[in-house]
Amino acid sequence: MAAITTDRLTKVYPGGVRALDEIDLTVEDGExxxxxxxxxxxxxxxxxxxxxxxxxxxxxxxxxxxxVTRTPPGSRDVAMVFQDYALFPHMTVAENVxxxxxxxxxxxxxxxxxxxxxxxELGLSDYLERRPGQLSGGQQQRVALARxxxxxxxxxxxxxxxxxxxxxxxxxxxxxLKRLQRELGVTTVFVTHDQAEALALxxxxxVMESGRIRQLGTPSEVFRRPANTFVASFIGSTPMNLLxxxxxxxxxxxxxxxxxxxxxxxxxxxDGEKVVYGIRPEYLLHSPTAVPGSLAGEVRVVExxxxxxxxxxxxPAGFVQLVVDEDxxxxxxxxxxxxxxxDRALVYRDGELVTSGDPTGLATAGASxxx
Amino acid sequence: xxxxxxxxxxxxxxxxxxxxxxxPVAVAAAPAGPPPDAxxxxxxxxxxxxxxxxxxxxxxxxxYTFVSLVLAFFSLPLLWLAVAPFDANPGLSxxxxxxxxxxxxxxxxxxxxxxxxxxxxxxAGGTGLLVVAFAALAAYALSRVRLPGRDMLLYVLLLLxxxxxxxxxxxxxxxxxxxxxxxxxxxxxxxxxxxxxxxxAIFILKDFMDGTPRSYEESARVFGASPFQxxxxxxxxxxxxxxxxxxxxxxxxxxxxxxIPFLLLRSPDQYPAAxxxxxxxxxxxxxxxxxxxxxxxxxxxxVILMFLFVxxxxxxxxxxxxxx
Ligand SMILES: Nc1ncnc2c1ncn2[C@@H]1O[C@H](COP(=O)(O)OP(=O)(O)OP(=O)(O)O)[C@@H](O)[C@H]1O
Ligand SMILES: [Mg+2]
Numbered sequence: 001m002a003a004i005t006t007d008r009l010t011k012v013y014p015g016g017v018r019a020l021d022e023i024d025l026t027v028e029d030g031e032x033x034x035x036x037x038x039x040x041x042x043x044x045x046x047x048x049x050x051x052x053x054x055x056x057x058x059x060x061x062x063x064x065x066x067x068v069t070r071t072p073p074g075s076r077d078v079a080m081v082f083q084d085y086a087l088f089p090h091m092t093v094a095e096n097v098x099x100x101x102x103x104x105x106x107x108x109x110x111x112x113x114x115x116x117x118x119x120x121e122l123g124l125s126d127y128l129e130r131r132p133g134q135l136s137g138g139q140q141q142r143v144a145l146a147r148x149x150x151x152x153x154x155x156x157x158x159x160x161x162x163x164x165x166x167x168x169x170x171x172x173x174x175x176x177l178k179r180l181q182r183e184l185g186v187t188t189v190f191v192t193h194d195q196a197e198a199l200a201l202x203x204x205x206x207v208m209e210s211g212r213i214r215q216l217g218t219p220s221e222v223f224r225r226p227a228n229t230f231v232a233s234f235i236g237s238t239p240m241n242l243l244x245x246x247x248x249x250x251x252x253x254x255x256x257x258x259x260x261x262x263x264x265x266x267x268x269x270x271d272g273e274k275v276v277y278g279i280r281p282e283y284l285l286h287s288p289t290a291v292p293g294s295l296a297g298e299v300r301v302v303e304x305x306x307x308x309x310x311x312x313x314x315x316p317a318g319f320v321q322l323v324v325d326e327d328x329x330x331x332x333x334x335x336x337x338x339x340x341x342x343d344r345a346l347v348y349r350d351g352e353l354v355t356s357g358d359p360t361g362l363a364t365a366g367a368s369x370x371x
Numbered sequence: 372x373x374x375x376x377x378x379x380x381x382x383x384x385x386x387x388x389x390x391x392x393x394x395p396v397a398v399a400a401a402p403a404g405p406p407p408d409a410x411x412x413x414x415x416x417x418x419x420x421x422x423x424x425x426x427x428x429x430x431x432x433x434x435y436t437f438v439s440l441v442l443a444f445f446s447l448p449l450l451w452l453a454v455a456p457f458d459a460n461p462g463l464s465x466x467x468x469x470x471x472x473x474x475x476x477x478x479x480x481x482x483x484x485x486x487x488x489x490x491x492x493x494x495a496g497g498t499g500l501l502v503v504a505f506a507a508l509a510a511y512a513l514s515r516v517r518l519p520g521r522d523m524l525l526y527v528l529l530l531l532x533x534x535x536x537x538x539x540x541x542x543x544x545x546x547x548x549x550x551x552x553x554x555x556x557x558x559x560x561x562x563x564x565x566x567x568x569x570x571x572a573i574f575i576l577k578d579f580m581d582g583t584p585r586s587y588e589e590s591a592r593v594f595g596a597s598p599f600q601x602x603x604x605x606x607x608x609x610x611x612x613x614x615x616x617x618x619x620x621x622x623x624x625x626x627x628x629x630x631i632p633f634l635l636l637r638s639p640d641q642y643p644a645a646x647x648x649x650x651x652x653x654x655x656x657x658x659x660x661x662x663x664x665x666x667x668x669x670x671x672x673x674v675i676l677m678f679l680f681v682x683x684x685x686x687x688x689x690x691x692x693x694x695x
Pocket of ligand 1: 013014015017018019037038039040041042043044045046193
């Protein structure tokens with residue numbers, strides 16, 4: 001078990017792509033840590049650099065108390081599960097799981113026994129003699145996990161291990177993975193571009209954009225208080241409404257409508273400055289009649305979310321999305337009003353969250369990418 | 372697989388198309404006119420189907436006759452090869468033999484015949500091993516390491532390889548072997564043949580290597596496997612069908628090669644079978660058909676056995692896990 005610390009870790013690929021740009025990050029011992037971000041932001045590169053499959057171009061990397069920046073992958077005491085699982089097609093499940101032990105020169109009888117035990121823990125006892133090609137996607141994923149577990153590493157690295165599974169299997173595997181990680185208590189870094197997965201699984205999340213960490217925090221911090229407009233628009237199953245506004249004496253003016261200033265940044269705003277008013281669709285209440293301090297618009301799209309409906313209004317402020325519960329009738333072309341929950345609204349200045357400067361400094365620390 | 376069309380060679384032999392097969396076509400093709408009564412229409416359709424069926428049957432018979440002729444053309448020499456060695460007086464036609472094993476006896480006593488088969492095994496085996504070993508290493512490296520001009524290099528090599536073992540390079544090859552004191556040495560033949568076969572082997576194997584996901588090796592590397600262990604445990608087993616293909620192909624190439632051993636070997640007791648084959652004459656200076664046919668049979672058996680062995684043991688196929 002070990003923590004992972006990166007110190008201005010940088011990776012520049014030949015050809016000049018700066019895939020990692022001075023990443024400072026600490027993954028605590030035993031933590032389930034998710035790396036989240038859009039495609040091409042450098043998640044896989046960071047993971048592979050931690051594993052040692054890519055050599056860093058600058059900065060340092062420590063696992064536990066050891067500086068492993070120049071250590072070859074085999075000596076870092078990490079195990080990696082690849083997106084395609086990378087099970088060896090010519091070996092049986094038992095041989096696959098035993099392979100790390102074979103490399104470590106464990107005697108044959110001992111490693112067979114250990115592999116069988118590990119595979120048994122993951123419910124693979126019936127498949128020991130099969131080859132990976134004869135297993136379902138979910139079973140293959142468990143074999144890959146078993147193989148990673150077999151060598152008792154101090155760090156697990158997962159690169160989108162659930163993305164090859166269908167939606168239902170993915171939910172099951174997610175729960176399974178979380179339970180397994182709790183039981184083993186191994187430091188785990190998990191790459192995903194599915195924000196729901198990251199929110200559900202991780203103790204902490206790092207949201208990345210083009211080689212930088214844009215926010216670092218617990219799932220609820222990241223979800224409730226995105227540190228910048230990038231994270232705000234990336235996190236959440238429905239993206240946050242980000243509306244241009246101007247600070248006034250008694251509120252924030254958005255498209256001619258005066259919305260109440262949220263309590264948190266209240267003291268830190270200057271009259272007349274331009275800001276972005278952010279509010280999640282879930283925190284907008286629907287009203288069929290005009291209410292002061294609301295955003296008006298005409299219903300353009302109604303999307304059924306099952307338990308609720310996502311309504312898009314078009315009004316002077318542009319498009320505004322809000323979630324309306326399933327019992328409220330909303331028809332296309334109706335006029336509707338969206339009333340923000342004042343305590344959930346956020347204000348961004350120059351793309352960064354305006355905070356009350358609270359002593360925990362969570363949002364500010366996340367914004368600068370340090371833990 | 373879609374069912375073969377009626378006239379494809381996959382069609383079961385002797386299966387004559389039946390009237391019911393053709394009926395719908397015939398109905399569709401019936402001339403349009405005042406609607407005839409149902410009975411008449413049915414009979415009309417039957418007759419049309421009969422005509423179409425007859426046409427198909429004739430076409431079928433013609434087709435199979437043609438195929439039989441082609442088959443006969445190619446199988447007669449093979450038949451001769453199977454029969455002539457057991458014939459006391461073989462001619463150039465395949466005929467029921469006067470059964471005898473005398474030809475084998477004579478061959479057995481010939482000082483060069485049996486030894487030449489051994490020499491062939493040495494040359495083919497040696498070249499096969501060299502080609503497989505070096506092609507595997509080179510193809511792996513070329514597939515995994517980015518070299519500027521890598522593809523160009525491969526194509527140029529491929530182009531040159533046909534020259535190395537070809538007639539055009541006979542004189543320089545002979546000179547080179549003389550300088551290196553590799554004349555009349557089986558090692559020399561093995562080296563020259565390997566050089567000629569390697570580019571194609573590398574080219575074919577590189578394709579197999581390219582098709583093997585890198586994540587296999589990376590995964591093994593993270594577990595701490597050394598490059599040699601990765602090669603032995605992962606790469607070689609995964610591309611084994613490719614290695615088997617290359618091995619069999621090189622052995623077959625060497626087994627049938629006449630020019631290079633004829634050029635580089637001096638003493639008859641070093642000659643491989645392909646060269647010795649040309650030395651069987653009767654006292655009168657005529658080709659000794661009895662010996663040639665018998666030797667040819669012995670000469671082909673090892674290659675056939677090798678094919679059977681390799682395809683049953685390694686199988687020219689892929690493991691299930693590789694998705695392409
Ligand atoms: N071997 C390479 N050579 C050059 N550039 C690379 C290489 N691998 C990745 N890159 C570049 O580095 C950047 C980060 O890639 P990376 O694979 O880390 O993205 P990612 O966040 O994992 O994306 P995804 O979610 O699509 O997997 C991308 O711009 C990519 O084009
Ligand atoms: Mg990736």
